[in-house]
């Protein structure tokens with residue numbers, strides 16, 4: 001070993017780290033900061049703990065539902081390590097309080113979930129000269145880099161113009177698997193600890209891209225500090241006064257709290273859009289009107305299939321959407337007589353339940369909100385409902 | 393040549409992340425090299441299936457999209473003027489905000 005962790009540990013004890021956001025990214029980062037003995041650990045968040053978020057915000061326990069996340073996270077950190085100082089900032093980060101809060105810490109960790117806050121945090125770090133460990137996760141992908149450190153770029157060097165509103169997906173909009181922000185949050189902890197302990201090569205001027213679905217991590221080289229940058233460039237007039245008056249919501253045309261407004265869609269994706277093969281068998285028994293789409297390849301479908309199912313192989317789904325539309329519409333019209341006017345539920349099945357999930361995600365995206373997938377596919381049907389159903 | 397779309401961008405083109413493409417381009421103004429500018433206009437015509445504004449603005453990518461040529465920010469290789477050769481890997485990444 002070319003370095004001694006003992007020295008790093010001593011540096012760590014003297015350091016102070018601020019985590020903005022006690023959600024999916026912040027949760028594991030905070031636990032590791034506490035466990036590894038960061039001298040002073042600050043937490044900023046204005047939200048409350050919700051059951052909905054628990055699949056990814058692993059620092060919170062059910063006992064804290066309805067209580068401030070900061071309180072819950074601080075308690076967890078203290079129970080992991082009682083020797084560190086944990087500071088609770090139970091408030092939303094604003095241009096009016098950011099300078100004061102940030103100035104008390106050596107390293108800032110961005111674990112937030114929206115564009116305006118990300119610009120605000122980066123600008124504040126530039127103004128105060130603090131390194132920023134920035135992570136993000138949406139769906140099954142994550143990104144990680146360090147801004148404003150060792151001559152590297154700031155967030156604005158990389159993204160001088162905010163993206164259009166429609167291009168921003170917060171994790172609630174896009175749906176997120178809890179472990180993905182968890183992995184990025186752990187990596188954020190690692191990079192912050194490296195800076196605090198002055199060991200290794202920080203991920204500055206480089207960006208880590210994580211793709212969970214294909215199990216790929218790619219590290220790419222990004223530009224250095226831009227001389228033209230509005231925040232950190234040579235002729236920048238960005239100072240504390242300018243920062244205090246900057247309107248980030250207007251700049252990004254995004255309200256600072258998009259996350260709150262869009263909490264619902266993710267729940268639909270995770271809890272409501274799947275049914276078990278048993279539940280589906282009851283739907284058949286009760287003769288509930290519905291449409292069943294089988295997305296397996298045609299030759300699988302020919303071997304064996306569920307009754308009254310329509311075969312639309314996954315690869316052809318996009319081109320055959322109109323077909324699904326017209327079937328649903330037809331059923332809706334027939335049902336109209338029974339006075340209910342919403343489209344019948346659409347169920348999707350495949351062999352084991354993977355393609356059907358992807359198909360349902362796509363169908364939701366395309367406006368087929370009633371689509372649900374059958375967990376475990378026809379194999380689960382054979383196992384749990386109809387033992388005579390041939391498996392292949 | 394391979395292109396990867398990430399961070400929601402793949403939804404714009406057939407939900408496919410990796411595209412192996414053969415770009416045929418016409419010689420223009422005596423230029424016989426394919427540049428990023430030429431590739432972008434080719435992508436716009438041939439790959440983007442919906443909402444091109446999510447990918448492009450004017451003749452370049454929209455704000456919030458990072459372009460990487462062989463794992464390197466295109467800012468370091470001349471942006472639109474970056475010349476491309478066979479087997480180059482171009483990656484478009486949409487910046488993520490969520491957590």
Ligand SMILES: [Zn+2]
Nearest residue numbers: 154157229232
């Ligand atoms: Zn900058």
